Amino acid sequence: MRRADVRIGISGWNYPPWRGKFYPEGLPHRSELAYASSVFKTIEVNSTFYRLQTPTTFARWFEQTPDDFVFAVKAPRFITHVKxxxxxxAPLANFFASGVLRLEHKLGPILWQLPPSFRFDADLLADFLKQLPRDTAAAVHAARKHDDKLRTExxxxxxxxxxxxHALEIRHESFLVSDFxxxxxxxxxxxxxADSVDWPLVMDVTSKFIYCRLHGSKELYRSAYDxxxxxxxxxxVKAxxxxxxxxxxxxxxxxxxxSRRRDVFVFFDNTDKLQAPHDAQTLIERVQRFTIQAKS
Structure with a gap:
């Protein structure tokens, strides 16, 4: 039986307060992704949520990370929060044409985060899910429909x-129904x-992989995990x-x-006060310890 791929990492990597603490003193800012990816096997990209990136940017990220590294990419808020x-x-095409596929084999799950005011609408959600490309060939096909709002080649x-x-994060109680x-x-x-103080924590398995976001269950984006x-x-994670x-x-x-093993992705999003890197490293150590104990 194939061994599950467990990847534990952080949400984002460009945080000035981390410099001289998580990042070594004097490390050039351009080297922060390379350093973070030497510590973690996966990182969740946040900048793609706020604006479309470029193929050049994705290529740089690809080149700065190890060959067995995987990015999770947060989809644009223009699709989830504005539209x-x-x-x-067209917005979906623009996203996939912006260079996401330039990550090649390092492209991991696409995260779709819905706003807290978004209520469950079965028909709307079903139509959205049908449009999501399930492989890179389908993504290229979708990307060809981009419009002039794409500001790059x-x-x-x-x-x-x-x-x-694909992974979907909900933030409204109306989704807590079996139809969803x-x-x-x-x-x-x-x-x-999603573990947080503000949004529902539900653990239904709905795909062949697990996607967790730990936002800080006592204080959003801030509190550490003891x-x-x-x-x-x-x-x-072990289960x-x-x-x-x-x-x-x-x-x-x-x-x-x-009963079949699931790949597991866990991202610490309690990025304030330098909590995320420490908590992610601690969880990695604990999961490894459980694995060693299970073998002995």
Whole structure:
């Protein structure tokens, strides 16, 4: 049986307060991604949420990271927060034409984060999920429909066809219905397991991989995770990776047989006060310790 790929990292890497603390004193700013990717096997890209990047930028990120590194890419808020998933054919094309595919084999899951005011609408969501490209060939096809709002030369190629994974983060209680879980499973889209003080924490498995975002459960984006909390998340990661349902899971839909192993992505988004790098490194150590104990 294939071993699950467990990747634990941070959300973003360009934070001035980290300089001289997480980042070594005097490290050039241009070298921060290279340093962070030497510590973590994955990082969630935030800048793509705020504006379209360019193929040159994606190429630079590709070149600065190890060959076995994986980026998770946050999709544009223009699609999720401005258009609110309506009339998105051109914006979706612009996103995939902007150079995302330049990440090649380092392109991991695409994160779609809905705003807190966005309520569950089954028809709207189903239409959106149908439009998401499931592999790089489909993404190139979609990208060809870009419009003149793309301010750069489009990137419309990929050296090797590969699947594209999608994860959806909700922030409104109206999504806590079984129809939503069923819809995600039908489209093979991961429900983001988001730990925060403000938004629902649900743990239904809806795809072949798990995507977690740890925002700080006591103070949003700020609070650290103590040893007890890190141990809890380590046990959850281990359970998912082994094809089991974690104990004390909050489920909305019918439990799914998850007997096959799942790849797991965990990103610490408690980036204020330098919490994220420390917590991510601690969780990596705890997961590795659990793995060693299981083998002994």
């Amino acid at each position: 609110r998933l309506r009339e998105i054919s 489009p990137w419309l190629k990929t050296p090797k066809e590969q699947p594209i994974r 879980i069923t819809l995600l499973r039908e489209h093979e889209v991961a429900l983001v397991c 040893a007890e909390a890190i141990d809890l998340w380590a046990r959850r 998912w990776a082994l094809g089991r349902t974690p104990v004390e899971s909050r489920l909305v839909g019918q439990p799914e047989d998850i």
